[in-house]
Amino acid sequence: MQIPPFNVREIREQFPALRQKIYGKNLIYFDNGATSQKPQVVIDAINRYYAVENANIHRGVHYLSQRATTEFEASRIRIQKHINARKSEEIIFTKGTTDSINLVAFSYGELLNKGDEIIISAMEHHGNIVPWQMLCARKGLVLKVIPINTKGEIIQEEYDKLLSNKTKLVSVIHISNTLGTVNPVKEMIKKAHAVGAKFLLDGAQSIQHMKIDVADLDCDFYVFSGHKVFGPTGIGVLYGKEALLDAMPPYQGGGDMIEKVTFEKTTYNHLPHKFEAGTPHIAGGICLGTAFEFLSTIDLIESEAYERELAHYAEQVLETFEDLTIIGTAKNKTSVVSFNVKGLHPFDIGTLLDKQGIAVRTGHHCTQPLMDFYKIPGTVRASFAFYNTKEEIDFFAEALEKSINILR
Numbered sequence: 001m002q003i004p005p006f007n008v009r010e011i012r013e014q015f016p017a018l019r020q021k022i023y024g025k026n027l028i029y030f031d032n033g034a035t036s037q038k039p040q041v042v043i044d045a046i047n048r049y050y051a052v053e054n055a056n057i058h059r060g061v062h063y064l065s066q067r068a069t070t071e072f073e074a075s076r077i078r079i080q081k082h083i084n085a086r087k088s089e090e091i092i093f094t095k096g097t098t099d100s101i102n103l104v105a106f107s108y109g110e111l112l113n114k115g116d117e118i119i120i121s122a123m124e125h126h127g128n129i130v131p132w133q134m135l136c137a138r139k140g141l142v143l144k145v146i147p148i149n150t151k152g153e154i155i156q157e158e159y160d161k162l163l164s165n166k167t168k169l170v171s172v173i174h175i176s177n178t179l180g181t182v183n184p185v186k187e188m189i190k191k192a193h194a195v196g197a198k199f200l201l202d203g204a205q206s207i208q209h210m211k212i213d214v215a216d217l218d219c220d221f222y223v224f225s226g227h228k229v230f231g232p233t234g235i236g237v238l239y240g241k242e243a244l245l246d247a248m249p250p251y252q253g254g255g256d257m258i259e260k261v262t263f264e265k266t267t268y269n270h271l272p273h274k275f276e277a278g279t280p281h282i283a284g285g286i287c288l289g290t291a292f293e294f295l296s297t298i299d300l301i302e303s304e305a306y307e308r309e310l311a312h313y314a315e316q317v318l319e320t321f322e323d324l325t326i327i328g329t330a331k332n333k334t335s336v337v338s339f340n341v342k343g344l345h346p347f348d349i350g351t352l353l354d355k356q357g358i359a360v361r362t363g364h365h366c367t368q369p370l371m372d373f374y375k376i377p378g379t380v381r382a383s384f385a386f387y388n389t390k391e392e393i394d395f396f397a398e399a400l401e402k403s404i405n406i407l408r
C-alpha cells in the first residue's frame, strides 16, 4: 500500500523531541493519543513568554500586561476561527478536556431537574463518564449508555431507542482514543436536537486529526486539550453556543469572572470571562494559539488522509502476526491501532518495545468499561500523528516480533 505524498520530513524537522535516542535507539513516538510532541515554534513561544512577556492580564495599565492581554485574546480568536465558532466569546479557556466536561456537567447540570436523562456511549473516556455520574448523583438524573458492537461502533438503532423528551444532553467521543473509531456525530447531533437535547462532543482525539467546523457539526459544546494538539499541558478549550453559555450559571467564583462585587450582591462578568475565574494559564493560552498557528501551516485534509493511511498500514502489518487480535475494527477509523497478543500481557510487550526506543501505551487507556466489554484487562496501543512514518511502523513490527519471541 502506497502512502500518499505528504511532506513528513519537513514536518518532523520542526519537532526536536523526535530527534532523540532512547536506550541508544531512535525514538519512535507512537503515544500521540496520550499527548503529542511540541513543534519548535511552541517551545520558543513558551520561552519567550516567560523571558520577556510575563504579566497578568485583563487588569494592568502597563505595557506588558496590555501586550499579554492582547496576545491571550488573539489566541482565543485564532481558535475561534480554526473551529469556525461564531464568536470568540464562545471560546472558554479551561485546563483541558476533563476540566471542560466538568464545567459543563456542573454548570449546565444546574439547569436540569430530577429524572432528566443524559446519554453517553460505551466507548467513552473516564473524563466523559465520571463527571456525569457525579452530576446524576447530585441532581437525581439518569445516565444512559448507548451500547457498541464488537467492531467498536455505536449501535445507532439503540441510540434512537434511548432518545426521548427526557434526554437533556448527549455527550459522545468524536474519535475513540482506544479504538480509533470515528463516530458519525453529525447525524447523532441532529437526532439529539430532534428531541430537544443538547450535544457535547469530546474532541480530545479529533481536533489534531481532522478539520473541525463546529458550525457545520452544529454541536452545542466541543471540548479538547491543548497538549494533544501540539500545545502546552494545563490548557484546553470549551466551545459552547453563546445562548447556552449565557443561560448557564458560573462554574467557579473569584476574580475576573465578576462585574461588581459587594457583600450584598455580586454580578457576573460577560462571556467568556464569566467562566474564567482567577488568573488563567496565560502562557498556555498564548502558546496554544501558537500551536494553532503551526497547525494552519498544515493541510488538514492531506494530513487526515495520511494518518488514516498510516493506521491502515499498521493494521495490515499487524494482521500478519499469529495470535494477534486487533481491538477496534470499525469501518470508519483513524490514527489508532489497539491490539493484544494471545497469552502475553500488554504491559510486558510495552516494556520490551520501550527498550527498543518505541513509545506505546499499554493498559485500559482510561476506558475501563470498554475493556470490560471486550473482556480484556487492556491493550497495547500505537497512536499516530502526522509526523509518524511507514518506516517507523516497519521498525515497530520488527521490534514487536522480537519482543514476542523473547516473551514466548
Ligand SMILES: *Cc1c(COP(=O)(O)O)cnc(C)c1O
Residues within 6 Å of the ligand: 033, 034, 095, 096, 097, 098, 099, 125, 127, 128, 173, 175, 176, 177, 202, 203, 204, 205, 225
Ligand atoms: C485524553 C482524553 C481525555 C482527557 O483529556 P485530559 O487532557 O486528560 O483532560 C478525554 N477524552 C478523550 C477522548 C481523551 O483522549
